[in-house]
Amino acid sequence: MKKPIKIFYLIILSVTLILNGCNDQVNNDNEDTGNKNVNLTFNQIEGVKNEIALLDASESYNIILNKNIKLGDLFVYMLDKGNVLYGGLKFENKIYSLGVISDALIDKDQLELFDINVGSMYIFGIQGTYGSHTIERNYFTLEDNMPTKILQISGYAVEKDLDNDGFIEFINTYGTIPTTEIYIFQDNKVFVSNLNNALNAESVILNKDTLNFEVNFKEEQSEPMLFKYKNKSLIAAE
Numbered sequence: 001m002k003k004p005i006k007i008f009y010l011i012i013l014s015v016t017l018i019l020n021g022c023n024d025q026v027n028n029d030n031e032d033t034g035n036k037n038v039n040l041t042f043n044q045i046e047g048v049k050n051e052i053a054l055l056d057a058s059e060s061y062n063i064i065l066n067k068n069i070k071l072g073d074l075f076v077y078m079l080d081k082g083n084v085l086y087g088g089l090k091f092e093n094k095i096y097s098l099g100v101i102s103d104a105l106i107d108k109d110q111l112e113l114f115d116i117n118v119g120s121m122y123i124f125g126i127q128g129t130y131g132s133h134t135i136e137r138n139y140f141t142l143e144d145n146m147p148t149k150i151l152q153i154s155g156y157a158v159e160k161d162l163d164n165d166g167f168i169e170f171i172n173t174y175g176t177i178p179t180t181e182i183y184i185f186q187d188n189k190v191f192v193s194n195l196n197n198a199l200n201a202e203s204v205i206l207n208k209d210t211l212n213f214e215v216n217f218k219e220e221q222s223e224p225m226l227f228k229y230k231n232k233s234l235i236a237a238e
Contacts (some may be wrong), residue, residue: 037233037234037235037236038198038199038227038233038234038235039232039233040182040193040195040198040232040233040234041193041198042182042184042191042192042193042232043191043192043193044189044190044191045151045183045190045191045192048149048150048151048152048190049099049149049152050099050148050149051097051098051099051100051149052096052097052098052099052140052146052147052148052149053096053097054094054095054096054097055088055095055096055097057095059079060079060080061077061078061079061080061086062077062078062080063075063076063077063088064076064077064078064085064108064111065108065111065113066113067113067114069113069115069124070115070122071089071091071122071124071142072089072090072091072092073088073089073090074087074088074089074113074115074124074126075087075088075089075090075113076088076101076102076111076113076126076128078104082104083103083104083105084100084102084103084104085100085101085102085103085104085111085128086098086099086100086101087099087101087126087138089124089140089147091147092145096146096147098126098138098140098147098149099138099149101126101127101128101136101138102126102128102129102130102136103128103129103130103131106128106129110127110128110129110135111126111127111128111129112126112127112137113125113126114126114127116159116168117168118167118168118185119166119167119185121141121185121188122141122142123139123140123141123150123185124139124140124141125137125138125139125140126138134154135154135155135156135157136152136153136154137152137153137157138151138152139151139152139153139170141188143188150190151170151183151190153170153172153183154174155172155173155174155175156172156173156174157170157171157172157173158170158171158206158208159171160206160208160211162182162211162228162229162230163228163229163230163231165231167184167185169182169183169184169229170182170183170184171183171206173204173205173206177202177203178203178204178205179194179195179196179203179204180194180195180196180204180205180206180213181193181194181195182195182229184232193232195213195215195234198234199215199217199227199234200217200218201215201216201217201218202216202217202218203215203216204216211228211229212226212227212228212237213226213227213228213229213234214226215227
């Protein structure tokens with residue numbers, strides 16, 4: 001009876017060693033980012049909370065900020081007895097509430113109204129602030145001739161054409177140790193990739209002037225490594 005037990009343990013030990021070897025190979029591949037391109041994995045985002053409805057004509061509200069965009073008037077408003085700010089859109093003789101977009105106790109210059117074309121997709125948005133540090137950007141588009149929220153980002157987000165291909169990427173950085181994500185739009189769907197995870201990096205941040213990603217790995221290094229984004233990949237910059 002003892003021999004089968006020994007054989008059984010030997011089999012387990014062999015399988016464990018093989019699996020550990022496989023794991024080391026995967027980790028080593030991920031760490032060796034200095035001499036090769038890194039293909040990014042983009043995952044679809046689903047389930048963005050949509051609070052859009054026609055604004056109740058009986059409600060009294062004050063408009064805080066207004067911007068004329070291609071669709072009509074995009075604005076920020078506050079109800080008479082409210083402590084939060086809402087987004088609004090006047091479109092085709094209807095006024096829509098876009099939901100809560102910010103705390104009310106902030107400076108007006110912390111708000112931003114914007115619109116942008118991403119390929120053939122028209123997107124408009126509002127930036128607000130919660131507390132003293134949390135910046136939030138809300139992105140909307142039209143679906144079936146109705147405004148619809150498609151993305152909500154907390155952090156420091158910018159919209160840039162990173163690889164000069166005519167399509168704009170959304171880049172967001174958050175956290176004390178910077179974590180950076182890229183959002184792309186494809187077939188009216190939103191996808192995201194986490195650059196820190198893809199590079200196995202400690203911190204990643206975008207230089208908005210050069211459009212290089214400055215990357216620090218977990219080991220000590222005197223200067224960050226630089227990467228360019230191109231066609232859903234990161235390429236070591238020269």
